[in-house]
Amino acid sequence: MSVLTRIELPQMQRLTVAQGDSVASGDPNLMYTTVLGSCIAVCLYDSAAKVGGMNHFLLADPAPLASEEAHLLNRYGLHSMELLINAMLQRGCTRWALKARIYGGATMREGLGDIGRRNIVFAREFLANEKIPILGEDVGGVSARRIDFRPAAGLSRCKTVDVTPPEKIIIKPPPSVGDVELF
Amino acid sequence: MSRQILTVDDSPSMRMLLRAALTEQGFTVFEAEDGVDALQKLETLTPDLVITDINMPRMDGFGLIEALRTGHACAGLPILVLTTEASDEKKARARNAGATGWIVKPFDRDKLGAAIRRVLH
Numbered sequence: 001m002s003v004l005t006r007i008e009l010p011q012m013q014r015l016t017v018a019q020g021d022s023v024a025s026g027d028p029n030l031m032y033t034t035v036l037g038s039c040i041a042v043c044l045y046d047s048a049a050k051v052g053g054m055n056h057f058l059l060a061d062p063a064p065l066a067s068e069e070a071h072l073l074n075r076y077g078l079h080s081m082e083l084l085i086n087a088m089l090q091r092g093c094t095r096w097a098l099k100a101r102i103y104g105g106a107t108m109r110e111g112l113g114d115i116g117r118r119n120i121v122f123a124r125e126f127l128a129n130e131k132i133p134i135l136g137e138d139v140g141g142v143s144a145r146r147i148d149f150r151p152a153a154g155l156s157r158c159k160t161v162d163v164t165p166p167e168k169i170i171i172k173p174p175p176s177v178g179d180v181e182l183f
Numbered sequence: 184m185s186r187q188i189l190t191v192d193d194s195p196s197m198r199m200l201l202r203a204a205l206t207e208q209g210f211t212v213f214e215a216e217d218g219v220d221a222l223q224k225l226e227t228l229t230p231d232l233v234i235t236d237i238n239m240p241r242m243d244g245f246g247l248i249e250a251l252r253t254g255h256a257c258a259g260l261p262i263l264v265l266t267t268e269a270s271d272e273k274k275a276r277a278r279n280a281g282a283t284g285w286i287v288k289p290f291d292r293d294k295l296g297a298a299i300r301r302v303l304h
Contacts, residue, residue, distance in 0.1 A: 178286070
């Protein structure tokens with residue numbers, strides 16, 4: 001007769017990371033999840049603080065957009081990365097302890113040009129500038145990806161999925177973007 | 184002679200973006216990567232304005248503002264905070280510490296330029 005012990009695992013709370021979001025947590029019962037086409041998700045982890053974070057952004061292909069709008073979107077890529085890093089720092093992370101993984105940047109359909117590649121290049125260049133090592137990446141190709149990331153453990157899982165996520169470029173500035181207040 | 188600005192931000196990408204925006208508007212830009220680095224640079228530099236981030240390692244923006252306001256040499260130096268933070272609590276803390284103004288990232292080049300010109304007027 002076999003003796004099996006049933007182990008009750010805590011219920012994992014899943015939080016969907018939508019385009020424009022930047023989140024971080026050290027909650028061991030939390031899992032971030034997102035589905036990416038041309039978009040990029042960067043997962044950051046600080047193993048000493050046991051805190052992880054994830055964002056989800058899409059930059060512009062300058063061709064179909066006015067240059068000012070493309071510039072604006074690239075600024076939001078930078079903004080998304082800064083929000084992510086700040087969220088990590090506010091939870092006790094150290095900037096030089098951060099390690100990254102990059103996901104996404106697929107070419108989902110011809111009409112979208114090489115937006116996916118531009119997103120990949122942006123993410124790699126940003127992380128190189130910030131001296132944040134890239135531990136791994138699953139990028140490019142023609143398939144959508146689903147990413148699950150457990151921030152407290154720094155564990156991520158990437159699976160190709162047979163869905164077409166929305167590729168609409170969403171400009172999602174904070175409500176007070178660029179506001180100036182002189183005291 | 185162009186006016187000189189010291190930018191303080193731990194993100195090299197953000198410093199690069201700021202440098203591009205400010206030099207385009209005719210300012211001379213110096214850079215520091217956090218509050219400690221800024222204080223060291225200010226021992227030899229005499230900028231017309233400091234633009235500082237809040238969330239930085241070693242010494243954050245609040246610490247930098249407080250240090251500058253207690254030092255006689257920089258007591259009157261205008262300091263603009265440029266940050267992703269938008270909470271009233273942090274804004275009030277910066278104002279009480281002696282900041283001159285508060286700008287929320289991502290910044291608009293024209294709004295930033297206009298704010299700088301008003302402060303330096």
